[in-house]
Amino acid sequence: MSINLNLSQVTIREKRLKSIVGYQGTIKDLAEQSQSGCLKNASRGFSQATNCNSGCAQGYLSSITDAAIVNHGPIGCAGDVAGANAGFQWGQRIRDWNQRNVRIINTNMSEKAVVFGGDQILKEGILKAYERFNPKAIFVTTSCASGIIGDDIESTMRNVEAEIGIPVVPVFCEGFRSQIWASGFDAAFHALLSRIVKPAEKKRPELVNVINFAGSGRAVITEIFGRLGLVPQFGIPYSNIEEISRWSEAAATISICGTLGSYMGNGLEQNFGVPYVTALQPHGISGFDDWLTKLGETVGKEKEVEEYLAEQKVIAAPDLEEIKFKLKGKKVVVGMGPSFAHNYIRFLEDLGMEVVWGFSWHYDAKHDHGGCPSCTVELTKIDKDIPVSVSDQQNHEVINLLSKVKPDIFIGRHPGMSVWATKMGIPAIMVSDEYSAFGYQGTIEFGHRIIDALTNNSLALNLSKRIQLPYTEWWLEQDPFEFLKQKNKRKESENKKNVAVR
Amino acid sequence: MRTRKMSQCVEQIRHVCTLGAFESVLAIKRAVPIVHAGPGCVAKLWTTLGSQNGHQGSGYVGGHAIPCTNASEKEVVFGGTDQLRKVITNTFDVIDGDLFVVLTGCTSDIIGDDVGEVTRKFQDQGKPIVYVETGGFKGSNLVGHELVLDAIIDQYLQPQQVEPGLVNIWSSVPYQNTFWSGDIEQLNILISSLGLKPNVIFGPDSSVEALNNIPKAQFNLVISPWVGLRNAEHLEDKFGTPFLHYPALPVGPTETSNFLRAVGEFAGIDPSVVENVIRKQEERYFYYLERAADTLLETRLLPRRFITVADSLYALGIARFLTNDMGLIPEKQFITDDTPIKFQDSVSAEFKKFTSDIVAETVFSNDGGFVEEEIRKLKIRSRPIILGSSWERVVARDLNAYQLSVSAPIGNEMVLSKSYVGYNGALQLVEDIYSVVLNDFM
Numbered sequence: 001m002s003i004n005l006n007l008s009q010v011t012i013r014e015k016r017l018k019s020i021v022g023y024q025g026t027i028k029d030l031a032e033q034s035q036s037g038c039l040k041n042a043s044r045g046f047s048q049a050t051n052c053n054s055g056c057a058q059g060y061l062s063s064i065t066d067a068a069i070v071n072h073g074p075i076g077c078a079g080d081v082a083g084a085n086a087g088f089q090w091g092q093r094i095r096d097w098n099q100r101n102v103r104i105i106n107t108n109m110s111e112k113a114v115v116f117g118g119d120q121i122l123k124e125g126i127l128k129a130y131e132r133f134n135p136k137a138i139f140v141t142t143s144c145a146s147g148i149i150g151d152d153i154e155s156t157m158r159n160v161e162a163e164i165g166i167p168v169v170p171v172f173c174e175g176f177r178s179q180i181w182a183s184g185f186d187a188a189f190h191a192l193l194s195r196i197v198k199p200a201e202k203k204r205p206e207l208v209n210v211i212n213f214a215g216s217g218r219a220v221i222t223e224i225f226g227r228l229g230l231v232p233q234f235g236i237p238y239s240n241i242e243e244i245s246r247w248s249e250a251a252a253t254i255s256i257c258g259t260l261g262s263y264m265g266n267g268l269e270q271n272f273g274v275p276y277v278t279a280l281q282p283h284g285i286s287g288f289d290d291w292l293t294k295l296g297e298t299v300g301k302e303k304e305v306e307e308y309l310a311e312q313k314v315i316a317a318p319d320l321e322e323i324k325f326k327l328k329g330k331k332v333v334v335g336m337g338p339s340f341a342h343n344y345i346r347f348l349e350d351l352g353m354e355v356v357w358g359f360s361w362h363y364d365a366k367h368d369h370g371g372c373p374s375c376t377v378e379l380t381k382i383d384k385d386i387p388v389s390v391s392d393q394q395n396h397e398v399i400n401l402l403s404k405v406k407p408d409i410f411i412g413r414h415p416g417m418s419v420w421a422t423k424m425g426i427p428a429i430m431v432s433d434e435y436s437a438f439g440y441q442g443t444i445e446f447g448h449r450i451i452d453a454l455t456n457n458s459l460a461l462n463l464s465k466r467i468q469l470p471y472t473e474w475w476l477e478q479d480p481f482e483f484l485k486q487k488n489k490r491k492e493s494e495n496k497k498n499v500a501v502r
Numbered sequence: 503m504r505t506r507k508m509s510q511c512v513e514q515i516r517h518v519c520t521l522g523a524f525e526s527v528l529a530i531k532r533a534v535p536i537v538h539a540g541p542g543c544v545a546k547l548w549t550t551l552g553s554q555n556g557h558q559g560s561g562y563v564g565g566h567a568i569p570c571t572n573a574s575e576k577e578v579v580f581g582g583t584d585q586l587r588k589v590i591t592n593t594f595d596v597i598d599g600d601l602f603v604v605l606t607g608c609t610s611d612i613i614g615d616d617v618g619e620v621t622r623k624f625q626d627q628g629k630p631i632v633y634v635e636t637g638g639f640k641g642s643n644l645v646g647h648e649l650v651l652d653a654i655i656d657q658y659l660q661p662q663q664v665e666p667g668l669v670n671i672w673s674s675v676p677y678q679n680t681f682w683s684g685d686i687e688q689l690n691i692l693i694s695s696l697g698l699k700p701n702v703i704f705g706p707d708s709s710v711e712a713l714n715n716i717p718k719a720q721f722n723l724v725i726s727p728w729v730g731l732r733n734a735e736h737l738e739d740k741f742g743t744p745f746l747h748y749p750a751l752p753v754g755p756t757e758t759s760n761f762l763r764a765v766g767e768f769a770g771i772d773p774s775v776v777e778n779v780i781r782k783q784e785e786r787y788f789y790y791l792e793r794a795a796d797t798l799l800e801t802r803l804l805p806r807r808f809i810t811v812a813d814s815l816y817a818l819g820i821a822r823f824l825t826n827d828m829g830l831i832p833e834k835q836f837i838t839d840d841t842p843i844k845f846q847d848s849v850s851a852e853f854k855k856f857t858s859d860i861v862a863e864t865v866f867s868n869d870g871g872f873v874e875e876e877i878r879k880l881k882i883r884s885r886p887i888i889l890g891s892s893w894e895r896v897v898a899r900d901l902n903a904y905q906l907s908v909s910a911p912i913g914n915e916m917v918l919s920k921s922y923v924g925y926n927g928a929l930q931l932v933e934d935i936y937s938v939v940l941n942d943f944m
Contacts, residue, residue, distance in 0.1 A: 045588045045589075045592055046569070046588070046589055046592035046593065046596055047569070047570060047571065047572050047589060048566055048567060048568060048569055048570055049537060049541075049543075049544035049545060049565065049566055049567075049568045049569075049570035049572070050541045050542070050545070050566070050570070050572050051541060051542050051545045052540055052541045052542020052543075052545070052546075053542070054542055054546075055542050055545060055546060070511075073608075073638075074519045074608060074637075074638030074639045075512055075515055075517070075518060075519050075638070075642070075868075076518040076519025076520075076521055076522060076543065076546060076547050076638040076643075077519075077546065077638070078512070078515050078518075078546075079515070079518040079519070079522070079546035079547040079548075079549050079550045079551075080542075080545065080546040080549045080550075081514075081515060081549075081550075082515070082549050082550045082554035082555075082892075082893075082911040082913060083549040083553065083554050085554075085892075085893070085913070086554055086892075086913045089913075099895075099896060099899070100896050101514060101893060101896050103513075104513065105511045105512065105513045105871065106511065106512045106513070106515060107510065107511055108510055108511060108512045108868075109638075109639050110639055110641075111639050111640060113639070114608075114612060114639045121510050121511070124510055124511060125510075125511045128511045128871075129511075132513070132871055132875075143608070144540045144578075144607070144608045144609050144612075145608040145612060145638065145639055148578060148608070148609065148612045148613065149612065174540075175540035175541055175542045175543070175609075176540045176541070176573055176574050176575055176577070176578050176609050177574075177575055179541060179572065179574055181541070181542070392572075393566045394566075395565075395566040395567045396567075396596055415553060416545075416548075416553075416559070416560055416565040416566050417566060419559060419560065420566075420567075468562070468598075470534070470562050470563035470567055470597050470598055470599065471596060471597065471598060472595065472596060472597065472598045474595055474596075475595065475596040475597075483592060
């Protein structure tokens with residue numbers, strides 16, 4: 001589906017990418033169903049708290065250095081801003097910048113605004129943000145409340161924009177609109193693509209856009225790209241508006257995360273002629289090889305990439321051997337967003353571990369280039385068929401499954417999930433940094449991180465002996481996906497074969 | 503001089519919306535919130551009240567374990583009561599809890615789901631469940647905290663025979679006050695030292711049994727400038743329980759001894775018992791303070807003035823201690839808990855009751871951006887100390903001020919059982935403030 005920048009609002013992932021939050025089966029079945037177009041979302045009769053797209057949109061945009069955000073909603077909708085600020089502080093710290101706070105204003109929507117409309121307070125909020133921060137652009141993020149009462153925020157914004165003379169850009173991210181929080185990334189990128197990025201005045205053949213989060217891997221990538229004669233431009237966080245406006249000048253765009261980068265990468269390709277590299281993610285050796293090779297193919301640096309990778313293989317071989325020896329046959333459960341989950345499943349299998357279950361918090365049946373995500377397709381090429389589910393941080397499913405498969409380790413990525421494995425006595429690793437397991441050195445470091453977690457598990461064991469889980473015995477005896485309303489759900493006996501027998 | 507609400511918009515938020523009160527439910531052992539709201543509400547509110555607030559995690563059934571309808575467009579268009587009924591029904595099977603509290607968010611309240619009707623069906627079946635409408639636009643999570651307590655009072659509590667000596671304490675709001683669980687432990691110790699028995703509603707020693715026992719109390723003790731007052735009034739109306747309103751958080755010997763005398767008098771305790779407790783505690787306090795006195799007086803660059811940016815409870819408690827006991831001078835006191843206008847005069851009045859006729863000027867604003875502007879405008883001799891949240895770390899660095907985080911959100915400290923309440927809490931506060939100063943030397 002082509003990306004239409006004339007619309008003010010991005011089409012949500014459920015409609016654009018046939019994304020789902022409920023499924024249980026295997027990776028091959030998931031890929032087959034999504035390729036044949038018959039993948040359906042399964043709803044749940046019991047559910048637990050997830051996230052919303054506003055968090056992704058607002059958090060991502062808040063670290064643009066010279067922009068401000070006006071969050072139009074009740075004050076709780078800015079509840080995650082303290083977290084965005086913590087992330088922003090870290091990002092500034094690793095860049096040796098003077099630290100300042102994020103620039104987000106909330107319109108503090110009260111009962112009065114809900115009844116009589118919030119246009120006036122939105123206008124005040126935008127003017128206040130302009131006055132306080134002197135920003136180069138203001139992004140307005142919406143909320144459930146502003147969405148339901150139907151404020152005409154676009155006309156308010158147009159009027160204020162004419163008054164203050166900087167872009168005032170809507171970011172539609174009402175929590176109820178999409179069950180896929182990653183739709184918030186698309187909303188953020190849509191705002192940038194439609195209002196900030198300008199057509200290139202000149203092209204820079206050495207420049208590569210790298211879409212990431214905090215960007216801890218900047219030095220390593222700059223060095224690698226330098227060997228290839230390329231210059232990385234990291235973003236969108238910690239970029240400024242002027243830099244983002246010139247993302248169209250690059251020779252290619254590549255992303256650290258397929259879920260994150262799909263809309264921006266393909267939007268730049270379709271609307272500004274910057275090719276998007278739809279490779280595997282650069283976690284683990286095969287992922288990194290593919291990532292760099294496809295980048296090389298895109299920008300005509302095949303030979304340089306080949307030489308670099310050959311050299312790295314030799315250097316890393318002894319360390320990788322040691323890691324594989326120590327991790328062989330260890331059982332692991334993975335729980336992450338879809339792109340990271342499917343990439344980490346491949347990466348951990350490559351290390352010789354046995355992935356006994358893969359949770360992804362959602363799943364995109366396709367990406368914006370039209371095809372099934374490369375990391376998912378890649379997993380269908382191996383002999384074994386890995387059991388997976390799409391379980392939007394549904395804690396009851398995760399805990400129930402962990403209690404049955406009892407893996408050696410749980411590897412997760414989002415706050416508030418890995419801790420539950422720990423409470424069950426299972427060692428856990430949270431991959432909070434997007435550059436964990438990046439490239440050859442990152443892979444070796446991550447391998448040792450797993451080995452360390454397996455070496456001393458005393459914290460998890462001590463906790464598990466003293467802590468009670470909030471689940472009833474009845475629940476822990478049920479099928480983990482008991483509440484999932486899936487038509488072709490695997491029978492319990494089949495499921496048991498997948499789950500219990502392992 | 504005071505400033506009323508300066509700004510509609512809010513930057514650098516310190517409290518969240520009404521629905522944030524699900525954290526108050528989590529503070530009661532084995533009580534389970536069921537949230538009927540959009541998919542991101544819990545995650546967002548938990549950031550300010552939990553993970554970025556002393557790094558309080560999900561605990562027994564918090565975070566992603568909270569049953570939630572994650573209301574989508576379908577519920578917004580067609581109503582969400584069917585989904586809510588399903589989630590409640592299955593919660594009883596899946597989650598092991600003693601009390602269930604249904605809390606709504608904006609989506610449900612705006613579209614007008616009849617959550618009461620859904621919940622009453624379960625109540626009729628004898629299930630321990632109450633509901634409360636906490637749509638975010640209704641106000642702050644402090645108001646939400648009161649609404650949750652009112653719901654429990656109205657829908658759950660039963661009249662009980664009064665048990666002499668039993669006291670319900672309403673003070674630090676769970677999770678909103680970063681040090682709430684330590685504070686409750688310290689308040690319980692203080693109350694117990696008088697021979698009274700605290701009924702422990704929140705925190706590590708809490709239970710639903712204690713909730714049931716609320717109507718048994720001899721009296722309710724509200725230690726807070728305003729939060730919790732309406733609940734005490736409500737309990738008085740419904741069960742005839744009298745209450746004592748003590749507006750300041752007792753921090754340090756002066757206030758804590760006043761507090762113990764006030765409670766002792768209200769409870770009809772022999773003054774000699776109270777004075778005995780006070781004497782022992784003060785002796786211990788001054789033993790340590792005497793040892794610290796050299797450094798408190800003789801170190802270079804000690805702060806002489808302090809700025810507080812906190813909710814009314816902590817701002818007042820800390821300001822009283824640092825002024826009355828530590829000899830510092832209060833600069834502006836920024837009160838960030840969105841104090842309802844009808845309470846602002848009485849809260850301000852408390853900031854005029856200091857030693858040596860000192861008056862601490864209060865500014866009411868929940869807009870941290872405005873507070874920051876005001877701090878930057880202050881002309882202060884010497885290096886002040888800013889006692890605020892982790893939002894103030896930036897302005898403190900810019901102004902070369904010392905900074906200690908004492909109020910939500912606190913991302914830069916791990917807080918477990920620490921408390922600044924009472925005699926012992928004051929020692930902790932002295933340790934923390936002067937460690938910030940001493941760390942600046944080396």
